[in-house]
Amino acid sequence: MQEHDMSWVRTEMALAQPAPPTERGAYAWVRKNLIGSVGDTILTVLGIAIVVWVLPQIVNWAFINAVWTGPDRTVCTTASQGGIQPDGWTGACWAFVNAKFGQFMFGTYPVEERWRPILVAILFVALLVPMLIPRVPRKGLNALLLFVALPIVAFFLLVGGVFGLPHVETPRWGGLLVTLSLSFVGIAVSLPMGIVLALGRRSKMPIIKWLCVVFIETVRGIPLITVLFFASVMLPLFLPEGVSFDKYLRALIGVSLFAAAYMAEVIRGGLQAIPKGQYEGADSLGLGYWQKMGLIVLPQALKLVIPGIVNTFIGMLKDTSLVLIISMFDLLGVVKQNFADPNWATPQTPKSGLIFAAFVFWLLCFGMSRYSMYTERRLDTGYKR
Amino acid sequence: MASQEILRGEPSRGSFINDPRIRSLFFQTLVVILLFSSIWWIVHNVIENLQRLHIASGFGFLKSRAGFDISDTPITYTSDSTYFRALVVGLLNTIIIAVAGIVLATVVGFLIGIGRLSQNWLIRKICTVYVEVFRNIPPLLVIFFWYSGVLAVLPPPRESIHLPFGSFLNQRGFYLPRVVWGDGSWLIGVALLLAIAMAWFVAHRARQRQLATGQQFPVFWTSVALIIGLPVLAFLLGGMPLTFDFPKQSTFNLTGGFWIKPEFLSLLLALSFYTAAFIAEIVRAGIRGVSKGQTEAAAALGLRSGPILRLVVIPQAMRIVIPPLTSQYLNLTKNSSLAIAIGYPDLTATAGTVLNQTGQAVEGVFIMMIAYLVLSLVTSFVMNIVNARMALVER
Numbered sequence: 001m002q003e004h005d006m007s008w009v010r011t012e013m014a015l016a017q018p019a020p021p022t023e024r025g026a027y028a029w030v031r032k033n034l035i036g037s038v039g040d041t042i043l044t045v046l047g048i049a050i051v052v053w054v055l056p057q058i059v060n061w062a063f064i065n066a067v068w069t070g071p072d073r074t075v076c077t078t079a080s081q082g083g084i085q086p087d088g089w090t091g092a093c094w095a096f097v098n099a100k101f102g103q104f105m106f107g108t109y110p111v112e113e114r115w116r117p118i119l120v121a122i123l124f125v126a127l128l129v130p131m132l133i134p135r136v137p138r139k140g141l142n143a144l145l146l147f148v149a150l151p152i153v154a155f156f157l158l159v160g161g162v163f164g165l166p167h168v169e170t171p172r173w174g175g176l177l178v179t180l181s182l183s184f185v186g187i188a189v190s191l192p193m194g195i196v197l198a199l200g201r202r203s204k205m206p207i208i209k210w211l212c213v214v215f216i217e218t219v220r221g222i223p224l225i226t227v228l229f230f231a232s233v234m235l236p237l238f239l240p241e242g243v244s245f246d247k248y249l250r251a252l253i254g255v256s257l258f259a260a261a262y263m264a265e266v267i268r269g270g271l272q273a274i275p276k277g278q279y280e281g282a283d284s285l286g287l288g289y290w291q292k293m294g295l296i297v298l299p300q301a302l303k304l305v306i307p308g309i310v311n312t313f314i315g316m317l318k319d320t321s322l323v324l325i326i327s328m329f330d331l332l333g334v335v336k337q338n339f340a341d342p343n344w345a346t347p348q349t350p351k352s353g354l355i356f357a358a359f360v361f362w363l364l365c366f367g368m369s370r371y372s373m374y375t376e377r378r379l380d381t382g383y384k385r
Numbered sequence: 386m387a388s389q390e391i392l393r394g395e396p397s398r399g400s401f402i403n404d405p406r407i408r409s410l411f412f413q414t415l416v417v418i419l420l421f422s423s424i425w426w427i428v429h430n431v432i433e434n435l436q437r438l439h440i441a442s443g444f445g446f447l448k449s450r451a452g453f454d455i456s457d458t459p460i461t462y463t464s465d466s467t468y469f470r471a472l473v474v475g476l477l478n479t480i481i482i483a484v485a486g487i488v489l490a491t492v493v494g495f496l497i498g499i500g501r502l503s504q505n506w507l508i509r510k511i512c513t514v515y516v517e518v519f520r521n522i523p524p525l526l527v528i529f530f531w532y533s534g535v536l537a538v539l540p541p542p543r544e545s546i547h548l549p550f551g552s553f554l555n556q557r558g559f560y561l562p563r564v565v566w567g568d569g570s571w572l573i574g575v576a577l578l579l580a581i582a583m584a585w586f587v588a589h590r591a592r593q594r595q596l597a598t599g600q601q602f603p604v605f606w607t608s609v610a611l612i613i614g615l616p617v618l619a620f621l622l623g624g625m626p627l628t629f630d631f632p633k634q635s636t637f638n639l640t641g642g643f644w645i646k647p648e649f650l651s652l653l654l655a656l657s658f659y660t661a662a663f664i665a666e667i668v669r670a671g672i673r674g675v676s677k678g679q680t681e682a683a684a685a686l687g688l689r690s691g692p693i694l695r696l697v698v699i700p701q702a703m704r705i706v707i708p709p710l711t712s713q714y715l716n717l718t719k720n721s722s723l724a725i726a727i728g729y730p731d732l733t734a735t736a737g738t739v740l741n742q743t744g745q746a747v748e749g750v751f752i753m754m755i756a757y758l759v760l761s762l763v764t765s766f767v768m769n770i771v772n773a774r775m776a777l778v779e780r
Contacts, residue, residue, distance in 0.1 A: 033506035040505050047507035207413040211420070218754070221761040223719035225733050226753045233746040237434045238427045318523035325726055332526055339533065351534040358522045358530070365521035 062355075065091025069098055076346040083346070093348040097356045100338050104356070107174015107329055113166065117177050120154045124184075132371065134378060147188050154181070170248035174329040176360065178248075182255055182330065183317045189256040190316070191309070194263025199293060201264065202271055212264070219261035224319050228254045232326040251323045259316045266308035270301035303379050310372035314365045321361075332357050431747065440744045447472075453738055455730045457646065468739050475735030476756055482652055482731060483718040483760070489657035490717060491710075494664025501669045512665065519662035525723050527659055531651035532727045542634075551631040559650055560632035563643035570627060576619035577612070584608035648729035652721070660717045664710065671706035672698065703775050711768035715761050722757075732756055 022028055035041045067075045067085075076093035077083025085091075097104070106114055127146040130136040158181070161167035173181075200212035219227065231254030236244060245253075274297055282292035302309070324333035335353040338344065401407050435442055447469040454464050459477045462470055500512035519527070537556060540546065545555040553560040584607070591602035620627065633640055675698050683697040724731040733753060740749030 033504070036504055043503070043505045043508050047505070047511055050511065051507075205409045205413050208416055211416070218758065221715075221758040222754050223722035223733065223757060225722045225725065226750065226757060229733075229737065229740075229753070230750050233740065234750055237431050237746060240430050241434065241437060314521070318521075321523040321525045322723070324525075325723075332523065332529070336529060336533075347538045350537070351530070354526060354530045354534050358526050361523055361526065362518065362521045366517065369521070 061090060062092050065089060067091060067093055067095045070095035071099075072343050073346050073349075076344075076348050081346070091348065092355070093344075093346060093352040094356075096338075096344050096346075096349050096352055099344070100334075100341075100353075103338065104175045104331060104334055106177050107334055108172045109168060109174065109177065110166075110172070113160070113168060116157045116160070116165070116168075120150075120157050123150060123153065151185065151188065170246050173248065175334045176331045178323070178328065179317070179320050179330040179332075182248075182252060182320045182323065183313070185252055186255045186259050186316050186320070187313055189252075190259035190263050190312075193256065193260035194267055195298065197260060197264035198267035198271060201268055216261045216264050219258055220265070224254070224258050224322050225325055227258045228322060228326050230254065231257075247326070247328060251326060251328055255316065255320060255323075258319070259312060262312050262315070263309065266305050266312055267301065269308065270303075270305035271297065273304050274301050306375055306379065307372050310368055310375075314368050317364055317368070318361065331360060438744070442745065442747070444748055446739075446743045446745055446748070451739070451742075453742070455735065456728070457649065457730055468743070471735050471739060472732070472752065472756075475730055475732040478724075478730055478735075479718070479721055479732040479756075479760070482649065482656070482721045482724065482729070485653055486656040486660065486717050486721065487714050489653065490660040490664055490713075493657060493661035495668055497661060498665035498668025499672070501665060502672055516662045516665050519659055520666070522659075524655060524659040524720050525726055527655040528651055528723055528727060531654050532647065536647040536651055545634065551629075553632055553634070556647070557644075558647045559645040561643045561645065562632065563630040565628045565630050567628060570623065572619045572623045573616045573627070576615040580611040580615040583615075584611045587611070646729075648724070648727050651727060652724050652729050656717055656720055656723075659720070660713055663713050663716075667706055667709045667713065668702075671702040674705045675701045700775070707768065707772045707775055711765060711772070714764055714768065718760055718764060719757065 018024070022031075034044045070076065074083040075095050076085070076091075078085045078087045078089050080087050102111070102114070106117055109117060124146075127142065127150055131139070131142050131146055136142075156162055157165070158173070158177075159168065159170075197212050197216060200208050201216065203209050203212075228251065231250045232247065235250055235253065239245070278296055278300065279292065282296040287295065320330055321332040323330055324336065329337055335357045338353065339350050448467055450464075451466055451468050451471040452464050453471070455462055455471065455474050457478055458474050459481065460470075460474060462474050497512045497515055500508050501516065503509050503512075536558075539554060539556040542555045542557055545553040545560075548554055551562050587602075587607050588604045591604045595601055630643075632644075679697055679701065680693055683693040688696065721731055722733040725734040725737060728734070736749050736753045736756075740746055743749070
């Protein structure tokens with residue numbers, strides 16, 4: 001061997017050197033991300049200016065100057081407006097939200113009966129959480145309980161009139177109760193309906209196909225308010241004399257039809273993305289239409305379009321706020337209704353109430369979108385291109 | 386053998402129940418029968434209900450006197466005008482808010498979308514916060530926030546906030562200087578049109594010349610010079626026919642100037658800020674959808690970062706961006722119907738008033754649906770033309 005001759009070759013590995021000081025640490029990060037070039041520096045200065053200008057104002061308004069508790073409007077008004085605050089004071093009036101919290105949640109649902117919606121909410125959370133955690137077994141039973149048993153139980157609990165529970169008419173429902181129940185039922189109805197419409201749109205039977213196309217395109221072409229108008233003023237005309245619908249039910253029909261059309265388009269996207277070989281493979285196994293769709297195509301297609309489906313759900317949750325235009329009081333409607341309360345009318349009340357409502361909507365929607373991103377990553381098993 | 390028998394001759398279906406053609410015929414007939422009987426049932430009920438409630442039917446009501454006032458009227462309208470004219474005013478207001486909203490939302494959305502891809506950490510974070518906040522809040526809530534949270538608590542007219550260029554802001558709205566077109570101002574309009582035509586012609590010729598000889602021509606600066614220069618020239622030649630009517634403060638209110646009402650302002654701001662969050666996400670996805678190899682290849686050809694963006698990245702990103710952008714424009718147009726919540730007289734609001742006054746719900750909802758469908762179709766048509774121009778030209 002001639003190894004010993006090659007004395008110019010090092011025998012041990014060179015140790016890894018740390019990166020030069022200009023490339024590591026806080027300074028390098030700042031140089032790379034904040035002051036990379038002249039334009040970058042100008043942008044950074046602008047950005048800092050915006051943050052410095054906006055953030056203290058927001059913090060001051062929402063936390064430092066805010067009023068958290070109080071009996072009536074005097075705590076949220078300045079001396080010249082007839083209150084106790086010094087002149088020139090501005091701050092959030094969380095006392096208003098605090099005082100009206102029960103109404104924001106339940107509307108005018110009778111106070112002594114409010115344990116019923118609370119119980120429904122507990123049941124809902126108890127069924128939803130194991131549904132959302134992938135590791136918990138028995139998903140089929142769970143889904144059955146959540147989407148079939150819970151609506152029935154919730155219906156009897158909320159409406160009452162049986163088992164000795166007093167009857168509560170839907171016009172007394174309000175607040176977050178209406179927002180969540182409308183969107184939950186809307187979701188539970190629009191998903192199967194959307195699947196049927198999407199399958200119909202891709203059907204080989206021309207009449208069924210064109211019926212689905214006309215329905216989907218018409219509903220997608222008009223605003224939800226028009227659909228709600230349709231449901232609230234035209235549906236009663238469609239029914240024979242004497243038969244009438246609850247206003248809540250009419251809104252529910254409007255929202256579900258609207259969401260179903262959008263859902264159908266999302267699911268159609270998924271159906272189109274499944275390669276033809278899957279359809280043909282199912283055919284060659286001798287599966288019938290419903291077996292082919294139910295066992296082979298839909299499981300793959302729905303998995304592909306989970307983000308789209310969740311986006312439709314988020315859109316629906318936001319859209320339920322529109323029912324206030326046909327004078328129903330969801331969360332936003334109740335908040336807005338309470339601006340007119342003379343006991344709490346201050347310049348800060350609308351802003352505070354709306355920001356509270358916005359925060360609730362934001363939490364729900366943001367949570368849903370994050371969960372959908374998580375599911376998407378979990379199910380991303382290589383079908384996507 | 387049985388298997389050989391199956392292979393020979395016509396495939397046997399067993400029974401006609403399993404024949405797909407007969408099945409499809411059967412189901413479709415069933416659907417048609419169900420559909421027509423339910424339509425017949427509904428029409429029957431509607432006619433009966435209308436007779437019982439003594440509501441007239443048909444579109445004759447369009448010619449009768451409206452009898453209600455509309456706050457924003459782009460064309461002359463009084464309460465003595467017909468219902469038809471009221472609906473036209475509503476439609477025009479919808480178009481105005483939709484066009485203004487689309488322009489503003491596109492500008493803000495593109496800025497935020499590009500900001501989310503910025504090298505700058507701070508700008509990226511600010512844009513992300515904007516998108517995540519506005520995307521997850523109902524647009525109606527944003528409208529109310531601007532309307533009753535911000536604009537309604539501005540100072541009264543006597544203590545108006547002074548803004549640059551002689552404009553004012555108070556709780557009654559936003560007052561801008563109004564342009565007064567004097568005699569001979571038509572010359573400016575003609576000059577502008579002429580300048581646009583010439584700029585287009587220059588661009589066309591420059592492109593032909595570049596294709597033929599490879600020589601470039603500064604098209605952009607020539608166009609800017611033409612489009613600004615010619616109208617200014619016309620302005621000077623016509624004896625400066627333009628004057629500005631500035632809003633003036635009087636005892637109780639502002640007079641003169643161009644008045645933007647708070648309803649319009651809050652609707653415009655809310656719709657465009659809401660839609661801008663979605664457009665930003667679309668733009669970001671579009672730019673990220675252009676593969677890195679394209680940028681690197683362009684750099685390898687010796688292009689600088691400006692031309693890379695302009696000639697390579699943006700044309701390809703636009704292909705990804707335009708179809709979802711179209712549906713955002715459609716959403717904005719449809720969301721403009723939220724105007725009814727704060728009393729801006731758009732199509733839905735005026736049609737709703739007409740519907741309540743006449744009681745003719747079927748016709749009212751029908752008119753609304755047709756109008757929005759036509760608006761959606763027109764928007765899709767225009768965007769499809771844009772899309773076709775942008776699309777990949779394949780041989």
